[in-house]
Amino acid sequence: MSKRKKEMQPFWRPNFVNQSELPDIKVVRTGFIINFIAVTIALCIAFFLMQREYRSYSLGQTITTMEQQIRVADADDTENLKLSELFRASAQYIVEVENFFSSPLLAHEFLYDLSVIKPEDLIFNSISLDESIVKQSGKDVVIYSINISGDAKNLTVIEGFKKILEEADLLKVVGFELAINESLQGRDEKTGIFPYRLAITLTPAKEAAPKKTQEGDES
């Protein structure tokens, strides 16, 4: 007799059987299925956890090995970086040397040739040879500038020297156009000589496209 909700019985027929005292008479025992499922689930979970543990252990081992390799390789890497820096510096030096020799004007030869063709009444005070990079038609090109300054006895000597320079093989470089500009200063009244400045420019020649235009103009 309890207040607990129980299974309703047919009218006038309460059931007094003591279920806990009755034997198990199931024809097909299903208890083992529940056990089997429970054990299988437990095994699956255990396997999954063990696999995860093993993977994390393996990853830990790999990380340790890699870190060791990194530590070992670090010293070699520093050595290699030093060598690489040295190589880069050497390479830059080589490039500079190569550029020097690939220049259309070789400084020492140019100076010698210039001294040969120099008229007697002309003095060189300074000669500079520069190369610079400028944009030409959207492209970077190298321009060679030679600046000669000095004194001349008279103007005809300068004119003559300019002509010599224009005709000299010295400044006829294949692929370059020559431009010579002179600038004169007033005659020094005391000495009677003319200070002058010659700006010689070698500019890379423009490509063939303009020729076609000239042909077109002529027609």
Place this chain on the structure above:
Amino acid sequence: MLNPKTKGLFVDISEFSILAARTSGYKIPMVIEELAEYPLGSEDSSEEIREFFEQLVDFKGSAYFVSRTGVYPEGRFVRYYEAESVNKAKDLKFLTEILKSEFNVDPDVNSVSILDARDGCDIELESSLSKHLVFCGAPIDSFKAEQNRLLKCGIYPERLELSTVTTLGGVSDYAHFNEMKSPILCFELTSKSANIFILNQGQVDVARPVPFGLDSIYPLLQRELGLKDEASARKLFFSNTFDFAEMGPKLLRRMTKELQASTGFYEVQTGLTIDSVFISVLPKNLGWVSKTVSDSLGLEIMQPNLEKWLESLKIKLGEGVEVSNLGSRWMGLFSLMGEFHLREEGESE
């Protein structure tokens, strides 16, 4: 053809006999295929009883056959109680006290069920609206002993019912079915005790125990016939060789006085007249007891028309099954099959 359907086995075990029925199953509509009786003596072994059941149903090699059983455990009780109000009848603590104080039943050592005295349905304390209650049950150990006894005989009691109250339900349902308007006196007489019930239109109005039973008759019989001891008197009592018709009223005087007291009080109290008496359990050879009681009380013996009643419960009789000659002692067995709530539902519709 193979018949895969599991057969039903209904068993009513009293101290006098085992009444059993094999049915087509447990769900109604069902067919009673065979009836069998095993008279119980003092020295019946479990093996012999199992053999009896094996002749009735096919165990198919199993140790047990599932059955629905009714028993008469020692110390059983069925008590009627009318509470002052519905609220009181819902109070478990109050009802527990009533059981202890008024009926001397300790709920700690007894299996107790509370039914609605009007229709026999299980009382749901929280939702019940009835103040007319029937307490029924028996000591837990008695039910346990009955259950173990059944298991020993290969009977697996899927249901273990108290035959006293199940039979009462059967009689109540029969009264509904037969539209019996007058109160019915129900009398259950066994060796150590007896129970008196008065049903009015299917509702329990009186339920009281008598603290003595057939055992109280043997000393009297011994004295009357000058027998050497009570055991001899008992043997003669059940032997079916002596005509007790003449001596009966004398032997049952004490019992009939109890019955007269109950019926007289009830009739005075209610103004109703009891017309018939229903006597259950008693074996066939004690038929004179029913006659003596009915004569002494001036009541008709209620002889239920079992076939029609069973038909109304959607229980059919199989080929060769005859119930017209069966006495009222079989009411307990058939009541185990009855789904009485269906009739109640039908009536309410």
